[in-house]
Amino acid sequence: MADVNITPRISCDNCGLTVDKHLEQLGTNKSFKKPRDWGSLKIEGSRSADSYGGKDRLDFTDLCPKCATAALEAAASVLKTTRGEE
Numbered sequence: 833m834a835d836v837n838i839t840p841r842i843s844c845d846n847c848g849l850t851v852d853k854h855l856e857q858l859g860t861n862k863s864f865k866k867p868r869d870w871g872s873l874k875i876e877g878s879r880s881a882d883s884y885g886g887k888d889r890l891d892f893t894d895l896c897p898k899c900a901t902a903a904l905e906a907a908a909s910v911l912k913t914t915r916g917e918e
């Protein structure tokens with residue numbers, strides 16, 4: 833019987849891109865990690881999104897490098913404009 837090696841996969845919460853997780857080995861401990869160039873985004877707004885007082889929010893636990901970079905640049909640029917530095 834062949835060894836079945838199942839590598840967990842990670843998928844981007846925004847665009848759905850799916851890749852294998854990174855295997856990290858420390859001594860005899862093996863664990864699967866999110867690739868280093870992946871990111872995440874968590875923003876809590878101030879507007880109420882529902883009648884229960886829940887706020888507008890963006891919550892992406894896993895973002896591929898492309899989406900993570902786009903999200904960071906978009907947020908940084910809009911916040912800069914809002915500060916009045918543009």
Ligand SMILES: [Zn+2]
Pocket residue numbers: 844845846847848849895896897898899900
């Ligand atoms: Zn993505």
